[in-house]
Amino acid sequence: MAVAATPSAGGAYLERYADARRRLAAGSAPWLEGWRRAGAEAFRGAGFPTIKNEGWRFTPLYGLVEGDFSVDAPAAPFDQSRIKGVTFGREAGNRLVFVNGRLRGDLSSLKQLSPGIELLSFAEALASRPRLVEAALGTAPGLAGHPFAALNAAFAADGYVLHLAPGARSEAPIEILWIGSGADKPPVYHPRNLVVAGNGAHATVIEHHVGLCIGAYFSDTVTEIALGEGAVLRHCKVQDESREAFHLALTGARLAAGAHYDSFVHSAGGRLSRNEIHVALEGRRAQCRLNGAYLGRGEQIVDHTTVIDHVSPETSSKELYKGVLDGRARGVFQGRITVRPNAQKTDGQQMNRALLLSDKAEIASKPELEISADDVKCSHGATAGELDDVSLFYLRSRGIPEAEARRLLVEAFLNEVIDSVALAGMRLTLERNIARWMAGPA
């Protein structure tokens, strides 16, 4: 049952795509190439993590390590009208669309960017704002020593770069659409995203990951976020990849004093998905909220891993993840809260709940508190179980059919998290997604 992933598998993987790396190197600035090479070497040393690695013990990378992907695979043609179906319409005025990790200018639109806000692709930014990229790259928490951050660095070619000048406010949400679409060979892409917000800036970013094909693909994303003093970022992510996809996403956010990072993640797609968020609350009174709602069925593995580091005093974090697991799905929740020795008056609250709908579904959860300051309030909670018999009976006794009653209860269970999403349109979309999921496998 052990995955045949050894450090040598990392080297083999790099060899397989050596051509793609050479193509990337051509025309890249020396600093960039040096950075990519360091990433490649780090990945060669670390290899793919296995279930022997503490952080990956519940998340075996079956099918990924031996997978034969293509770095520059052409996208299969897809019906462009379907893009409309997965975006948030009027609420998003600015939209970047990436297909297999590459920006598609023809599908993107940038209309109403407020003053002081720049939104470009990583490739563009390398050409027009190399200083900005160089300064921001590789600085986020959680990246050091992470095998997939290293792999991402080795192949990073595109992504989005959002730069907010001090005080800049984006009125409309910024929408990023990621489309995975394989033709002959399953594609692999390694997007590197950067968000740099000056003091007091405000923005909302909605990311939508969808698969417009049936086949497999592998997306290995790294998003680096740096928020200046008092900056606010709402980050909403909907992961609805194809059922064969591998989705590994790592987000690292660094917060200055009084900054606020508000993250919501909805995971429903992918054969294997892992959404990992590292937040360093570096300035006083910095705060973050990490919420998530996930759905799993079939053979899906749905992993959410969060690490919150309270570095400074008076910082606070709030976390709520709820998941519903059916079929033979496995849910994984790993959440660590660290409180550094001088981070007094820290408030850290974490909760994760899982609902198991079938006999074969399973949940592994590992909430961790690591506290080295005394004047703190930290707590975590975890529950796992099936739908409450009493509630079900109550609804049935009121004449509601069982299937309907179950749907109501599951929706009610998830609504606690969905309600935390500020955008009304987004909430509707999520509710529709859940209702569709409840109706049965597509």
Next chain:
Amino acid sequence: MAVTTETREQVKALDKYKYGFVTDIEMETAPKGLDEDTVRFISAKKNEPAWMLEWRLKAFRHWLGMKEPAWAKVSYPPIDFQNAYYYAAPKKKPTVKSLDEVDPELLETYKKLGIPLAEQERLAGVAVDAVFDSVSVATTYKGKLEKMGIIFCSISEAMQKHPELVRQYIGTVVPYTDNFYATLNSAVFSDGSFVYVPKGVRCPMELSTYFRINASETGQFERTLIVADAGSYVSYLEGCTAPMRDENQLHAAVVELVALDDAEIKYSTVQNWYPGDENGKGGIYNFVTKRGACRGRNSKISWTQVETGSAITWKYPSCILQGDNSQGEFYSVAITNNYQQADTGTKMIHLGKNTRSRIISKGISAGHAQNTYRGLVRVGPRAEGARNYTQCDSLLIGDKCGAHTVPYIESKNRSARVEHEATTSKISDDQLFYCRQRGLSEEDAVSLIVNGFCKDVLQELPMEFAVEAQKLVAISLEGSVG
């Protein structure tokens, strides 16, 4: 919160480890170091049957290929396993029927420890199997227990008198391949207690053993085996103190419990070994493997522990809930002060239907100490209707200490209900203010609040221990306020 000079002095007086003394008894020790000959020496010394020696050697050979575990959140200099004695026995092999025949010097030691055998025998009604550096020297109340068919003796004695029972159960809960320290223990264990409670018998008294590490640089490798046959009940107490010493001492015990149909075992520990001085020098390394198997239907195993001593505690009393409707409980208070480190918790493995487990863990960290709760609740696919409730609370006293919580929760059955809660906080200023305002000194107030914090666990202790434990809680935290 300033500490007055007076308090400081009181604390200084109390800080001195009450039980720090060394008894001078001629020891018969195995040569320093560890190899197959050491294992053979120990086995020969104890006149063990051949299968036992075979088992020890298998364990030893397996141990040679193992690595010390490094995952626990504790740090200590590497242990030189060759630089220790693995066997020490009081020279005069006591074959006593009454206390008069016991070496007076030994009796004096027990007196200092607060367990005068004679008094206990008469007043407390507790049968004590006193382990003095590996070999049990006196066993009381044996006659009474024997009449009921209860076997309570040292494991070496059991190996002579009831080899079939020992052979049937030893290593079935903690196999010799289990982990680094358990394997080491399997190879070199010197002595320990053996309890067998026959079918339908309710043990009329609390069985207890006082362990005491005595000879300098002698690691103690206790092995305890308790078997409760169908429908029986037994409550076992274990309490520990050790003399003051600079050299770190290794203690790697193994405790195995087996509960058959409808049987219940209650295992209580008060661990108060030498924790090292206020600068973290010395102290016992306590690397213990404790595990109970609820083999039978409706069986129950309950662990209660008060851990205040040892420089390092590495201990996870666990329950394997195999039988349908079986129950596991874990109640723990772990107090660390100065430079103590504790990484402790439990494992509840739900295998049978309708198995239930309850975990209440209270960690208190003061000074520069690090206190970790590490636990696992696993529900197997066949554990229909399993229930678990876990509560882990940590209290921090002072800004140099750490409290960590690392629970693992794995559920593979939808009808299982698993709940986990953990909190970490300091003593509330409001509570402290309230007590102070009622005229309590700051230390009394803290002691009161901490005892309240631990109440859920302390009330699970048998009466004999409850009083001692409450005092221990207060003493362990002396000097940490302010």
